[in-house]
Structures are given as C-alpha cells and as structure tokens.
Amino acid sequence: MLGVRPLRPGDPVSVGSYQVIGFLGEGGQGSVYLGTSPTGERVAIKLLHARFADDEQAVRRFRREAEAARRVAEFCTARVLEVGAVNDQPYIVGEYVDGPSLQRQVSGEGPLRDQALVRLAIATATALAAIHRAGVMHRDFKPSNVLLAPDGPRVIDFGIARALDVSQSLTTSVVGTPAYMAPEQFHGEPSPASDVFAWAGTMVYAATGHSAFGFGALPVVMHRILSMDPDLSGVPEPLGALLWTALGKDPRRRPTAEQVLGELIRTSAPPPPPPVAAHPRTAPPGAASAQTPAPGAAYPQTPAHGAAHPQYQQAPSPGAAYPQAAPPAGPRWEAGPQAPSPYRRPSGTDPGGVTPVTAPGARRRGVLVSVAAVATALMVGLGVWMFTRVLPLTELGAGPTDPATTASTGAGGFDAATTAVVNRSTKTGGTLRLASAYSLDSTDPGNTYYPDVMNAIRLYGRSLTMFKPVPGKAGTELVPDLAESLGQASDGGKTWTYRLRNGVKFQDGTPVTSADVKYAVLRSMDDAFGNGPTYFDTMLDLPAGYEGPYKSPTANTDSAIGTPDDRTIVFHLKKPYGAFDTIVQLPETVPVPQAKDTRDKYRYAVISSGPYKFDSATDTKIVLVRNPNWDPATDPNRKALPDRYELQYELPAAEARTKLLNGDSEVGSPIPDLDSANIYSNPAIKNRTDAPIGTRIRYLAINPQVPPFDQVDCRRAVIRALDLTMIDRALVGGLNQGGQIPNSLVPPLIPGTHALLPGLTPSGDADAAKESLTACGKPGGFTTTYIYRDTFGESAAAQAVQASLAKVGIKLQIRGFPIVDFHAKYGGSPEYLKKANVGLIARAWVPDWPDVESFVAPLADSREILEKGHSINVNVRLPALDTLIDTARQELDATTRAQRWSEVEQKIADEALLVPLSWERTLLVRGKKATNVYVNPVYAGYDLLTMGVS
Incomplete structure (x- = not known):
C-alpha cells in the first residue's frame, strides 16, 4: 500500500469502532490514518x-x-462513511x-x-x-x-x-x-x-x-x-x-x-x-508581447508569464483584499452579477463596480447592485464514460414534449414579451411566486435603490407618479399614480404642485394625506436610510443642516415641502428643473404615516397604500396578501390579479432556476451569460425567453488631456478602427449571443432620436481610421495607455480593443486594476489619468431612469468632474456643452426639452469623446403559469404589477 508507515508511540490504535493500522500523512487540518472497519474494509481516518x-x-x-x-x-x-468525535476530537x-x-x-x-x-x-x-x-x-x-x-x-x-x-x-x-x-x-x-x-x-x-x-x-x-x-x-x-x-x-x-x-x-x-x-490566452514562452499582436491575429494574446506587462508593474500591494460588490448574506452556490440597476445616485456610479461615487456633501452611501448567486447549471449525469452529452433542459421538466410548457406558452415566442404582453388573461386569484437568487437591500420605500425591489414596491406602495405599466418604449412614459395628474410647475420650474387622488386609504382604512407623503420624503433623508438616492436631499430648498425628522424634529421644512391641505403637496426647489415628475416617481414619495413609522424595523411591516399588504416579511422573503382597503376606482394602473405574492430572495441559484424551469415559480432571476447557450438551444425554453436590450452600456472614454487625443481626428481614428463585434464577444466570453452592437452612445430603449457616432461600424474600417490618423498628423500611428477593471470580461475586451487598434498602427499599453481601487484611484481620477498619460478608459454606465438626461448628463457635465477620484465624467470638459445641459434641464415643455437633449447628444458625438462598445442584454425566462407577462423597460425584468397566474 502506497505511502503507509507503521504506527508510532502516540498514534491512536483505534478511532471509534475502527482499528488503526498505519499512518498515511499529516496536514494543516489533522492526521490521516489507515484503518479497518468492523467488517474488514480498509478506510482512511482523518483525525x-x-x-x-x-x-x-x-x-x-x-x-x-x-x-x-x-x-x-x-x-x-x-x-464519506462516518462523521464523529472521540474525546471531543472530530x-x-x-x-x-x-x-x-x-x-x-x-x-x-x-x-x-x-x-x-x-x-x-x-x-x-x-x-x-x-x-x-x-x-x-x-x-x-x-x-x-x-x-x-x-x-x-x-x-x-x-x-x-x-x-x-x-x-x-x-x-x-x-x-x-x-x-x-x-x-x-x-x-x-x-x-x-x-x-x-x-x-x-x-x-x-x-x-x-x-x-x-x-x-x-x-x-x-x-x-x-x-x-x-x-x-x-x-x-x-x-x-x-x-x-x-x-x-x-x-x-x-x-x-x-x-x-x-x-x-x-x-x-x-x-x-x-x-x-x-x-478567450485571451497566455502566450507560450518566447512569444511576442501582447502589446503588439501579429497582424491578422484572430484574437489578442496575453504576455507570457513573467513578461514586463504594465499590469504587473503597478499591481496592488501584496495582500490587498479582493473586492466583492456586496457581501453575500448566505451561501452562494453559483456566483454571478445581478442584472444592473437602472438607478444611480445623482453623481452617478459605474455599474459593476463596488465603490459608490458620492457627490460632495452627500451624507450617505450609494448602493449600486447586489451581487447574488444568479448563475445556475444544468443537471449533468455523473457517469462520465456512460454519458457523452450534457442533459438537456427537457430532463428538468421543461422540454419540447412537456405539455404544460406547450399549453402555457400559447401566443408568445422568443423575445415576444419585450414589445407585447404575452399570455393575456383576466383571471384573478392564485399565488404568484418569485424565486430569486438576488439579495434585498430593503423593502422600505425610503431606503432602496434596487430595481427588482422597486418593481415589487409598487404592489404595496404608491408614489406620486410612476412609469406607465406597459411594454416597450411606451413603458418609459410617466403617468400619475397617487397624484391626480402630473405636476403643475410654477416659478419658472422651481415650484411643483401635486394634488392627491381622492379616496386613497392605507391598509387600516385611514386616508392617505399630503402630510404622509411629506413625511415619507423627509424621513428618507436620515442617515439611517443609506440605501436610497439623494435627489430630494440636493434639490429641495431645505433649511441649512437639515438631517431628517429623527435628528431635526423641530425644523420647519415648509421652505422645501408645503402641505396647504390634506390633498395638496408643493415642492420648492433650489433651481428650476423641468423633469421633476421623474423625481417624484421614486419610491421615496410612497406615503408613510408618521405614527406607524418604526424606523429601521419599518421594512418588515410597511403600511400599504397599494393593492397588497404585508402578511409577513424577513430579510429574504416577502409574502403579500390583498389589502381590503385598496379601492381600484382610485388606481387606474393596477389590476391586482393574484390573491397572494410570495417573493423569495437569496435562494441558491440552482434552486431558483429549477423552480422557474419546472413551473414552481412564475418569476426568476435573469439567466447569466454562461447558461444562455443552453436556453437558446432548447426550443421550448427559448419560446418563453426574452433578451431585451436595456439601458446598460459599456463605453470607452477618450481623454483629450493626453496627446494626441487633444486632436479630434486622433479620437476619430480610434472610433473608426474599433471592431465592435470582436469586443462584444470578448465582453461576454463568446458564450452567448452577446449584447447589441451600438451605433450611438444612448441605447434605443431610451426615448428620442439619438445621435449616431460617425465612423463607428460593427467590424471597424481600417482605411477610414488611417485617413483620420493622417489628418491629425500621426500617419504611422502612436502609442497610448488603456486602463480597465481587472475582470474577465473587461480584460478580454481590452485585448480586443488592442487588437483592433494595432491594425492601424495605434499601439496600446493595457493595464488592469482591481475593481475596489479602479474608481477611486485610477479610472475615476482625472488627476491620475493625466499624470499617468492614460488615453483610453474602459467604463460602464446605467442611467437612473430611461431618459437622455439621466443617461448623458453625469457622463458629460464638466462641473461633475472630481479631479482626485470617484468621478463619473473623467474626460468631457466643454463649457458650451454645460450650457446646453443647463438649458435642457430647465426647459418645461417636454417636446422642446427633448430637442435640447438631442442637441446635447449631437455635441457629444461630434466631439468623439465617449464611444459605445456594447449595449447589453438581459436574458429572462417566463414562468410556465405566468400570465400578462412583459418586460418592464425601467426595472429590467418582468413587471410584477400586471402579472397573473393561470
């Protein structure tokens, strides 16, 4: 027997019912002995x-x-035959x-x-x-x-x-x-x-x-x-x-x-x-560095181990903690990114990162996205030599021969729910079940920034306005909710007045009043509620030093919010703002009766103003039942079909996905990139799958503070050379259909006619790029530095960009940095970018809601630049553009305002400073029993508000 030595003094002669006959080895956990069972079977005993x-x-x-x-x-x-302890020693x-x-x-x-x-x-x-x-x-x-x-x-x-x-x-x-x-x-x-x-x-x-x-x-x-x-x-x-x-x-x-x-x-x-x-690969010993890929190479190569790669030269100090976007609340059996939030703090945050970008003077942290277990796997047979394939989804009860699937699919098909309602029904009753691998930040309307939670809040809370609950671009239109109409502006857009609908009641039958809405907005400003946005904090004309009703209970806040009667609420802003209706759709305007406010415990017993109320709530599960005091006559936006909602979060991803595919839930987590091929290859599953293009983009910031990018033609040379198809494939690892190749910075879901970026093509145009290089005085190309977050997708995409630009003579020194430091020290620090001569910066962005202002203003307003770090805008410094932004923000007429934002977009495109690389998709699967299903364009998932159960 290999490696067995005889027992020595001090070794045990028996462990439990097992006889010890030899010593096998020792490690950090304990000693391993060879033993025999009472039946004579040889065993390994780890003491x-x-x-x-x-x-x-x-x-x-x-x-x-x-x-x-x-x-x-x-x-x-x-x-494993037995687990036990002898003399308390396991x-x-x-x-x-x-x-x-x-x-x-x-x-x-x-x-x-x-x-x-x-x-x-x-x-x-x-x-x-x-x-x-x-x-x-x-x-x-x-x-x-x-x-x-x-x-x-x-x-x-x-x-x-x-x-x-x-x-x-x-x-x-x-x-x-x-x-x-x-x-x-x-x-x-x-x-x-x-x-x-x-x-x-x-x-x-x-x-x-x-x-x-x-x-x-x-x-x-x-x-x-x-x-x-x-x-x-x-x-x-x-x-x-x-x-x-x-x-x-x-x-x-x-x-x-x-x-x-x-x-x-x-x-x-x-x-x-x-x-x-x-995938990018390590080059064999002696191969050329990745800085200059061979012409015509199918894919960029990574430097050989030990090569003088810039990433190695400025790597973080040994022992630096690897970042996590959010600490898991429990075991994560499959790790993956949550669908990115369409909500951002006013100063903006780069999605996928972990460091919130907080405006000066902001009092609380920003929560970006939860990192939860969303990647799941197909069940695979254990007999490797007996099976030569992965078990198909049919063996999870979701295949083409499954009659339940065929019956429930009905009208629909792949991507049908992105533009239309699938499985229409007026049937009421039943329980709608959500099985999600995502985490909850808070069910308190004043303390959340997660899109999936905001989706659910509309079941039990009503804000002053809301996005219209319909599919497609029409779902980005604002409509009144708790208010009778959209806001009435006065004082040039500094004052906004709303009138509450008559007859709206809380779950206990008491009327909802304007004082309840005012209190809800003010309480959200307290530091105890650190998860939510800070729009009201920064926009309202609050008294100096105001910290919310808990810490500033005697402060007079009428200068910010007035309540002349029980149904009228008036907001007073510091500056004119033409799109305030968008601000009041946030769940912070969901009314909260002050007498029922239990502060940090309120999340477990929110007082309902919507069609459902809390039956029970924990940090991972919400059960909602009908609110008997909800009057549908006061609510044109909600049909309230199910009798009950069971919303379960933080499930192991494999369990959440199995529930969805087998029909044990109606809504689940988005499908991660690595699983998408299995979805697309199964017709029955694909027919109830949607892959909407959302509002999240990957883009490239070109830094005009670093020559030769101070010349617009050199910036245009980069744009014309980019092979977007290869870059997109690199971002998702080539394992699914990827995102959508963009032609403008702003994705198509956002209303408006968007400015096309001249010279941007799916495969790049080397001849046009060389013309631009000649025009900027660099006919032979030049060398610059490209930095990115050190993740698989961004590392691969960096090398794809490198390969694209190498074809026209632009040589990239690529350098990756840990996510935890990227925004604060490198990619979000204009001071560092200029000092380190960084010309290209990989970025990602999701707007707070789907409109042009929320999308482009944080990326292009030079007054938002924070020179020493945590800046979203790191490269756009155009005073004329700032003036255009101000004009657009203050415009009250919606049509004129849209035209002004189109001018902002065009100016950004003409300057060639922000280059879209990919419009990202989300892959969703409809539950078998779900009715009235469509993709909500705001929350990047199926709309819980309109769904029913067959």
Whole structure:
C-alpha cells in the first residue's frame, strides 16, 4: 500500500469502532490514518487537530457541515462513511483509495498528457459538480486532494474545509492552500466559484507541473493571484481556453462546475467542436508581447508569464483584499452579477463596480447592485464514460414534449414579451411566486435603490407618479399614480404642485394625506436610510443642516415641502428643473404615516397604500396578501390579479432556476451569460425567453488631456478602427449571443432620436481610421495607455480593443486594476489619468431612469468632474456643452426639452469623446403559469404589477 508507515508511540490504535493500522500523512487540518472497519474494509481516518474541538458549539456545527458531505454522490469522490468525535476530537472516516495523489504523480512522473489529462479533467469536474449539487463547498481543492485510483481519480476532503471554517473560534487562519485559492478567499468570501478556480489551478498543475500562479511565500502568491494573469503555457487546447475562464479574478464570470463539465464533454467528443470561446490566452514562452499582436491575429494574446506587462508593474500591494460588490448574506452556490440597476445616485456610479461615487456633501452611501448567486447549471449525469452529452433542459421538466410548457406558452415566442404582453388573461386569484437568487437591500420605500425591489414596491406602495405599466418604449412614459395628474410647475420650474387622488386609504382604512407623503420624503433623508438616492436631499430648498425628522424634529421644512391641505403637496426647489415628475416617481414619495413609522424595523411591516399588504416579511422573503382597503376606482394602473405574492430572495441559484424551469415559480432571476447557450438551444425554453436590450452600456472614454487625443481626428481614428463585434464577444466570453452592437452612445430603449457616432461600424474600417490618423498628423500611428477593471470580461475586451487598434498602427499599453481601487484611484481620477498619460478608459454606465438626461448628463457635465477620484465624467470638459445641459434641464415643455437633449447628444458625438462598445442584454425566462407577462423597460425584468397566474 502506497505511502503507509507503521504506527508510532502516540498514534491512536483505534478511532471509534475502527482499528488503526498505519499512518498515511499529516496536514494543516489533522492526521490521516489507515484503518479497518468492523467488517474488514480498509478506510482512511482523518483525525482533526484538537484545536478544532475547543468550542463545543463549533464541534456541533462541524458535525452538521461534515454530515452534508455524505450526501455527495460516490462517483469520482471518496465516500464519506462516518462523521464523529472521540474525546471531543472530530474525525471523518472515508473510503480508502489505494493510489498516489495527483501531486505525487506529477512531481514524480511528470505532467499528464492527451487522454489521461482529459479523463482527469472530466472526472474531477464531475466530482466537483456532485459536491456542489449536495450543497457542499470543497474550499481546498488541490493536487494532493485528488487521488489516482486504479479505477479512476477520486476527490477527497470535500466539505472539511467548510466545516472547519464555520466559527471564528475554530481557527483564525485562512482555510485553503494559497497557490490554489481564488482571490475572494483571501477576503474571506469563498463560494463554489472559488472551487472552480481551484479546480482550474489543479488542472494547470496536472498539465504542466507548475502552478498557474507559482509557489512561494503567502504574500507573494497572494499578490500574483490578486493582480496577475495565470501562466497557462503548456496547457493544450481547448482545455486552456476553459481554464482561462475558470481562473478569472471575478467569481461572477467563472463557469459553474456543471458548466465546466458540460464543456469538457462537448469538446472531448468527436468530431471536435469549436473552441469554448475566443478567450485571451497566455502566450507560450518566447512569444511576442501582447502589446503588439501579429497582424491578422484572430484574437489578442496575453504576455507570457513573467513578461514586463504594465499590469504587473503597478499591481496592488501584496495582500490587498479582493473586492466583492456586496457581501453575500448566505451561501452562494453559483456566483454571478445581478442584472444592473437602472438607478444611480445623482453623481452617478459605474455599474459593476463596488465603490459608490458620492457627490460632495452627500451624507450617505450609494448602493449600486447586489451581487447574488444568479448563475445556475444544468443537471449533468455523473457517469462520465456512460454519458457523452450534457442533459438537456427537457430532463428538468421543461422540454419540447412537456405539455404544460406547450399549453402555457400559447401566443408568445422568443423575445415576444419585450414589445407585447404575452399570455393575456383576466383571471384573478392564485399565488404568484418569485424565486430569486438576488439579495434585498430593503423593502422600505425610503431606503432602496434596487430595481427588482422597486418593481415589487409598487404592489404595496404608491408614489406620486410612476412609469406607465406597459411594454416597450411606451413603458418609459410617466403617468400619475397617487397624484391626480402630473405636476403643475410654477416659478419658472422651481415650484411643483401635486394634488392627491381622492379616496386613497392605507391598509387600516385611514386616508392617505399630503402630510404622509411629506413625511415619507423627509424621513428618507436620515442617515439611517443609506440605501436610497439623494435627489430630494440636493434639490429641495431645505433649511441649512437639515438631517431628517429623527435628528431635526423641530425644523420647519415648509421652505422645501408645503402641505396647504390634506390633498395638496408643493415642492420648492433650489433651481428650476423641468423633469421633476421623474423625481417624484421614486419610491421615496410612497406615503408613510408618521405614527406607524418604526424606523429601521419599518421594512418588515410597511403600511400599504397599494393593492397588497404585508402578511409577513424577513430579510429574504416577502409574502403579500390583498389589502381590503385598496379601492381600484382610485388606481387606474393596477389590476391586482393574484390573491397572494410570495417573493423569495437569496435562494441558491440552482434552486431558483429549477423552480422557474419546472413551473414552481412564475418569476426568476435573469439567466447569466454562461447558461444562455443552453436556453437558446432548447426550443421550448427559448419560446418563453426574452433578451431585451436595456439601458446598460459599456463605453470607452477618450481623454483629450493626453496627446494626441487633444486632436479630434486622433479620437476619430480610434472610433473608426474599433471592431465592435470582436469586443462584444470578448465582453461576454463568446458564450452567448452577446449584447447589441451600438451605433450611438444612448441605447434605443431610451426615448428620442439619438445621435449616431460617425465612423463607428460593427467590424471597424481600417482605411477610414488611417485617413483620420493622417489628418491629425500621426500617419504611422502612436502609442497610448488603456486602463480597465481587472475582470474577465473587461480584460478580454481590452485585448480586443488592442487588437483592433494595432491594425492601424495605434499601439496600446493595457493595464488592469482591481475593481475596489479602479474608481477611486485610477479610472475615476482625472488627476491620475493625466499624470499617468492614460488615453483610453474602459467604463460602464446605467442611467437612473430611461431618459437622455439621466443617461448623458453625469457622463458629460464638466462641473461633475472630481479631479482626485470617484468621478463619473473623467474626460468631457466643454463649457458650451454645460450650457446646453443647463438649458435642457430647465426647459418645461417636454417636446422642446427633448430637442435640447438631442442637441446635447449631437455635441457629444461630434466631439468623439465617449464611444459605445456594447449595449447589453438581459436574458429572462417566463414562468410556465405566468400570465400578462412583459418586460418592464425601467426595472429590467418582468413587471410584477400586471402579472397573473393561470
């Protein structure tokens, strides 16, 4: 038997009912012994270190966590036979695998090749998928935890690291092996995506004999993992492309274990299919640097490991915590980005980032988007050598032969709900269920900025105005809600008056008054409510130093909001503003009776002014039932078809998606990029799928403070050279249909005729770009620096931009920075951009609501520039444009105002300073029983307000 030494004094002779017959090894968690069961079966006994038993409660939690490991399917894993404790010292008994570890095999015999490597990758991915399906994370996947048995590889020690990390009293050390740990693990936020990262690192070792990030002291390894690209030299294709994706620093962009397995099976089956995607790859030793791709290269290459890449030269200090957009509230079985919020703070925030951009003097933080578990996976059979395909969606009860699917689809089809109502019905009753992997910030109307929560708030709260609940562009039109009509402006647009509808009542039957609306707006200004926007704080003519009714209870706020009678409310602004109706649609104007305000607890018992009221509420689930005091005669916008809503958040993504596909929920989370191919390939699912173009864009800011971009023709040369098709494919990893190739900065969902950007084409025009270079005195091209956030998509897109511009002689030095620092120190700091001679900056943006002002003003108003960082506008400095913006903002006539904003758009396009790269799509699936379904253009999801249940 391999590696077994005799017992020594001090070794146990038995553990529980198992006899100990030899010593196998020792690690950071404990000692491993060879033993025999009462029936004579050889077993491996891991006796955990005594320090893990110091906390009695922790031991109980350990047992509960470790027991979960026993649910894992046996194929490709070493079975867990027993979990227990002897003298309060925990132990785990598992199947004994008589074979070397992958670590020992590779170090002794060299890397695996050809089919041996493929079989190992498939077997270990199968094991990891099974572990995740059982609700277990491995947390310490590495070569020494893969044993090469005669009948196939086995993964061991799954769930143990999770069990050991359940209490701070158990250990204060980082759990895992540094060379194979994902960036987020150093920040204490592991997820199954971290296991995928470790699996990919293990496969790199199997294929090459070296670590993807090298070995050495912990600070050195951390620095490489957090800041550098993996070294994949020597990894064969197509495995290398998949490993590159799985080693992405952003856990939201990594495939799940089941997606990895599906791709391995697909690419290993004859005849060979196309590669996973045109992912950027590490160049082999001796290859040319990525700074100058070879002409005609199909895809840009990344510098070889150790190359003098600018990203390496200015990487963050060792040990820098890897950013997370929001800390998870619970286990995240599939990590991925939530659909970006269409709401922003007044000063704007770059979506996908984590650092809020707060205007000077703003008192509270901005919440951008929640990062929740949204990527899910298809169920995959464990018998890898018996199955040669990923199980189709039909095996989840959603295939073409499913009669329920056929019956419920009815009129509709792919993308039908983006422009029309699908499955129309007047049927009332039933329970509409939402199963979401997203997080809630707050159900309190005065303390939220999440689009999915704002979607739900309209069920129990009524703001003064609202966006019309209809599909398509018509859904961006404002209509009165709690108010009888849109606002009446006076004093040149500084005063806005609204009259409440007669007969509107709270759930207890008391009338809703203007004082309730005023109180709601004022309370939202308190620092205790840090999640919401600050428009009212900055726009209203409030008394100096006002901090809300809790801290400033005696302040006279009539200078800001007047209530001359119970049904009239008057807002007084500091400056004229022509689109104030848009501001009062925010949920901050949902009325709150002061006597019922329970401050931070109000979120659990909001007093309803809409058709539904709270039956129960927690941080993850809301149950709504009918409000008996809602009068439909006062509410032309709501039909209130269901009797009950059950809105469940923070579900494991696999569970949320299974509920949606199987018909156990009517609404779910958007489908992530990595899953979209499976959706598109199944006709029954695709027929109830929508992929709307939203308001989120990726764009490029060209910095005129850095020569030669002080010349407009040099800026136009960049625009004309860009291959948008390749860039878009890079942004989404080539794994779905991608976004929409743009021709203007403002996407088509936003009303108006938008200024086309001259010279922007899907594939680029090298000849036209060279003409522009000649016109600006740079016929041979020039060199400049391009910076981006160090995520998989943006890194790949940077290299796609690099390849595009190289064709016309523009050489890019590309440099990625951690998300946590990007806005504050680099991409949001005009001072840094000028000092570092940065000419191109990768950006992303989502407006607060779908109109031109909300879209372009934060990007182009030079008065919003914050020189030292956290600035959204980093490059547009045009006083004439600022004057146009002011004129548009103050215009009261809607038609004239739209014309003024068109002039603003045209001026931005003419100056060639902001270049759209992609209009992004959201992939949604309609529930089987959902009726009256359409995509709400404001909230980037299905409209909960109009839906019913068949």
